[in-house]
Amino acid sequence: MTAINDPHEIRILIRNGKFQKQTAGFASKYVQGNICILPDKYKNDFLEFCKKNPKPCPLIGFSENGEVKLSKLGDIDIRTDVPAYRVWKEGKIIDEPVNIEKYWKNDFSTFVLGCSMSFELPLIDAGIEIQHIKNNTIVPMYKTNIECESSGIFKGNMVVSMRPLSIPNTIKAIEISSKYPDVHGAPVHFSNPKDIGIKDIMLPDYGDPPELINVDEIPVFWACGVTPQLIIEDLQLDFCITHKPGCMLITDKLNENFKVNLS
Amino acid sequence: MTAINDPHEIRILIRNGKFQKQTAGFASKYVQGNICILPDKYKNDFLEFCKKNPKPCPLIGFSENGEVKLSKLGDIDIRTDVPAYRVWKEGKIIDEPVNIEKYWKNDFSTFVLGCSMSFELPLIDAGIEIQHIKNNTIVPMYKTNIECESSGIFKGNMVVSMRPLSIPNTIKAIEISSKYPDVHGAPVHFSNPKDIGIKDIMLPDYGDPPELINVDEIPVFWACGVTPQLIIEDLQLDFCITHKPGCMLITDKLNENFKVNLS
Numbered sequence: 399m400t401a402i403n404d405p406h407e408i409r410i411l412i413r414n415g416k417f418q419k420q421t422a423g424f425a426s427k428y429v430q431g432n433i434c435i436l437p438d439k440y441k442n443d444f445l446e447f448c449k450k451n452p453k454p455c456p457l458i459g460f461s462e463n464g465e466v467k468l469s470k471l472g473d474i475d476i477r478t479d480v481p482a483y484r485v486w487k488e489g490k491i492i493d494e495p496v497n498i499e500k501y502w503k504n505d506f507s508t509f510v511l512g513c514s515m516s517f518e519l520p521l522i523d524a525g526i527e528i529q530h531i532k533n534n535t536i537v538p539m540y541k542t543n544i545e546c547e548s549s550g551i552f553k554g555n556m557v558v559s560m561r562p563l564s565i566p567n568t569i570k571a572i573e574i575s576s577k578y579p580d581v582h583g584a585p586v587h588f589s590n591p592k593d594i595g596i597k598d599i600m601l602p603d604y605g606d607p608p609e610l611i612n613v614d615e616i617p618v619f620w621a622c623g624v625t626p627q628l629i630i631e632d633l634q635l636d637f638c639i640t641h642k643p644g645c646m647l648i649t650d651k652l653n654e655n656f657k658v659n660l661s
Numbered sequence: 662m663t664a665i666n667d668p669h670e671i672r673i674l675i676r677n678g679k680f681q682k683q684t685a686g687f688a689s690k691y692v693q694g695n696i697c698i699l700p701d702k703y704k705n706d707f708l709e710f711c712k713k714n715p716k717p718c719p720l721i722g723f724s725e726n727g728e729v730k731l732s733k734l735g736d737i738d739i740r741t742d743v744p745a746y747r748v749w750k751e752g753k754i755i756d757e758p759v760n761i762e763k764y765w766k767n768d769f770s771t772f773v774l775g776c777s778m779s780f781e782l783p784l785i786d787a788g789i790e791i792q793h794i795k796n797n798t799i800v801p802m803y804k805t806n807i808e809c810e811s812s813g814i815f816k817g818n819m820v821v822s823m824r825p826l827s828i829p830n831t832i833k834a835i836e837i838s839s840k841y842p843d844v845h846g847a848p849v850h851f852s853n854p855k856d857i858g859i860k861d862i863m864l865p866d867y868g869d870p871p872e873l874i875n876v877d878e879i880p881v882f883w884a885c886g887v888t889p890q891l892i893i894e895d896l897q898l899d900f901c902i903t904h905k906p907g908c909m910l911i912t913d914k915l916n917e918n919f920k921v922n923l924s
Contacts, residue, residue, distance in 0.1 A: 565850060565851060565852060565856070566849075566850075568851075569835055569847050569848055569849075569850075569851070570847075572832055572835040572836060572839075572847075573835060573836070573839040573847050576835075576836040576839070584832050584833075584835075584836050585832055586829075586832075587828060587829075587832075588828060588831075588832070589828065589852070589879075593828070616852075
């Protein structure tokens, strides 16, 4: 299949069960979202958690009381428009369905969190080569010792994604990604991985291992949307639905619209 | 003397020969400029040099054909409104007068270049401690091996200023200073000084030596407005006038107005 660029067109395929894979590279000018669906009792604490931790949990869409539409982000039905879901019970994955109609309840809230794909395209446009994109692998992600600010039961450490860059490109990448605060914003760290509790950069906790980092490059770390999934797993919530990693919600919002406008 | 905050008031003192010292800390909310005054034959090449090298030479004011007013920057007479000047002949300083009326010629062009003081205040406002300000010393500056882009006879290497910062503060400082492209913008380098040809960080070429850099800090380097003075010296231009380092032109422009506005 050649990459489809229209977000509505690809959502129709997903809705009809004809697209059940990773969304990277599809409709790449449009914002893709991490999904977290929670029963009402968790709603307020998790909303507050997102507000307190905008770098790992940039909230770009929200619905409550079982509302399945997310009209601000496009013609979306959250029960069918993600290529693959994960249904969690007591911190364990009990199903990986391609739609969640049978699980839907009228007290569900849906949280859509921005994703780093939105700032990778402007980095590439600025002439910065991104290793995992060049190699067609999944960005390496690591558990860290950076504590998120807690809210009610929600607490835990941040997950980060890593891109190796030269120093001039690190400076450029900080400049550019800081203009996209709704999709993780500026990095949280660079250089020594041990500073943030990462023991071996070649052994990521999620995604693919990086290639060896060149002598003129340093690892640059961004807050990652996998953070809430790790927290949900650790907390062993009685029930929760997320997207399957890499299988994101494709919205009608252009990445460019998430840039802080320069006048 | 307590610090005067009104730019017009301090310029009147300067004009009347009652203020002949460094301007750091005075009218600190207002942009201060580096000055370079050149005979007409150098005008076009130096204008082009500034355009090609906006980080070390951010042009914020200009006049030509002997015009002494710089009305866009305030009620300024460039012959009298800088606390101390340097008059250069064949690359040597021949005078350090407090006004240049006797040297003025009708073919002079005046170049005003932005200065890093304009982004230091927003860094401090963001909670970042700046070592040389805390210690009341002059920022350490270094000759580098970073080549400027040449224009006609104007060519040479960049001078940089250095501030030691923690990694989180480096990220914040890149975010903030990148919003002030007219006053040097984002850093040009950080970490290993040898990468840019600096042999000993404790031996700056201009300004005061830094305090020992803490283990959790790295040196962060910004392009510096001293660059054109070094180039003029190296080129041994037959005639040129600059400000005496630290004795800047105080303008009526608020630093805040030099920020790329966020809408």
